[in-house]
Amino acid sequence: MPIGFMELHLLKAKxxxxxxxxxxxxxxxxxxxxxxxxxxxxxAKGRGRKHIWDEKFMFKVExxxxxxxxxxxxxxxxxxxxxxxxxxxxxxIYVKDLLTQGVENGVSKLPPLKYRVVxxxxxxxxxVDVAITFTPKVEDELNIEExxxxxxxxxxxxx
Numbered sequence: 001m002p003i004g005f006m007e008l009h010l011l012k013a014k015x016x017x018x019x020x021x022x023x024x025x026x027x028x029x030x031x032x033x034x035x036x037x038x039x040x041x042x043x044a045k046g047r048g049r050k051h052i053w054d055e056k057f058m059f060k061v062e063x064x065x066x067x068x069x070x071x072x073x074x075x076x077x078x079x080x081x082x083x084x085x086x087x088x089x090x091x092x093i094y095v096k097d098l099l100t101q102g103v104e105n106g107v108s109k110l111p112p113l114k115y116r117v118v119x120x121x122x123x124x125x126x127x128v129d130v131a132i133t134f135t136p137k138v139e140d141e142l143n144i145e146e147x148x149x150x151x152x153x154x155x156x157x158x159x
Contacts (some may be wrong), residue, residue, distance in 0.1 A: 004061045004102060004136035008032060008054045008072065010041055011112055015126035016076060016088055021117055022059060027079035030128070032057045043079055045082045050158065061099060061134065070096040076117055080121065089117035102134035109133045 010030060028051050037059050044051035058070075072095060078086040093115060102108035110122040112131040116124045 009131040011129040013128040031075040089119040091115040
């Protein structure tokens with residue numbers, strides 16, 4: 001049973017690495033991974049140095065573990081028509097503190113922030129803007145009585 005839900009809002013990117021033969025990146029998309037769950041964005045709108053997604057993705061948060069366990073990985077890819085898609089770079093966002101704060105306060109949010117994109121050679125190239133909201137699951141207290149039963153279901157009432 002999930003302890004809550006995390007919504008990732010993928011906003012935009014700028015300054016990404018040029019991968020096309022002609023020097024520009026035409027078709028970037030993002031693979032978003034969290035705890036064995038994966039989503040794929042659409043190809044971004046925009047050309048040249050600025051790309052816009054404005055998409056939201058929902059992830060189930062199952063449990064708390066080590067800090068290394070609670071990370072979101074965004075892999076930025078460039079879609080190619082005639083060859084394999086190119087890996088542009090990735091961003092890792094650690095969210096354990098966000099989850100802890102959400103459980104304590106009922107909800108927690110990271111406003112839109114810029115995260116640097118790290119290329120395969122460990123250099124930086126561009127940035128991606130992301131906002132995250134975590135909402136813990138609230139148990140429905142009204143269903144507790146239905147699960148246990150009441151005096152009307154007891155043998156004493158029927159006698």
